[in-house]
Amino acid sequence: MTIHHHMRHQPYIPHNLSRIPSAPIPGQWTSGLCHCFDDPVNCAITCVCPCITFGQITEIINRGSKSCVSRGFLFGMLSMVGAACFYSCFYRSKLRGQYDLPEEPCTDCLVHFCCAACALCQEYRELKNRGFDMGIGWEANMDRQKRGVTMAPIVVPGMAR
Incomplete structure (x- = not known):
């Protein structure tokens, strides 16, 4: 059997679908820092x-005890004096603790200091991939959960049983 013949039997997954997250695996990020x-x-x-994304992340991480607006505003104020990365790395650590995620590719503060936008995007995607609707806040997410409304599962074409 030739290599070409063998490859025809492999399911084709388009490149743009290769990063579609599957169900979260305990102890692993659902997407990479640079995705x-x-x-x-x-x-x-x-x-x-970035204060918008940061506010949305912190409202979920804080389980509604602090509002999106108040944390986003504080992040914006700290950005003006160059201290926002220290504040945001605290929340990255808190997120990692809640989901038992590894501190990678380096320490939380270094990730936020070197690439704050990438870190915030990854944290946002992590919460979204774990079932949160990031645009509606903590209370609305909890209300949806109580009513049994969940996100539709992501299905990759060609991977049906």
């Missing part, structure tokens, strides 16, 4: 106004 363009809308928002 910002997996969610181009969030990437653009984060690049233009």
Whole structure:
């Protein structure tokens, strides 16, 4: 059997579907630090106004005890004095603790210091991939969960049983 003949039997997965997240695996991030363009809308928002993404992340991580607006505003104020990365690395650590995620590719503060936009995009995607609707906040997510409304599962073509 030739290599070409063998390859015809492999399911074809288009390149743009290769990064579609599957169910979260305990102890692993659902997407990489540099996969910002997996969610181009969030990437653009984060690049233009990172305080919005940060506020959305922190409202979920804080389980609604702090509002998106208050944390986003504080992040914006700290950005003006160059201290936002220290504040945001705290929340990356908190997120990792909640989901038992590894500190990679380096320490949380270094990730936020060197690439804050990528870190925020990854954290946003992590929460989204774990079932949160990032645009509606903590209370609305909990209300949806109580009513049994969940996100539709992501199905990769050609991978049916």
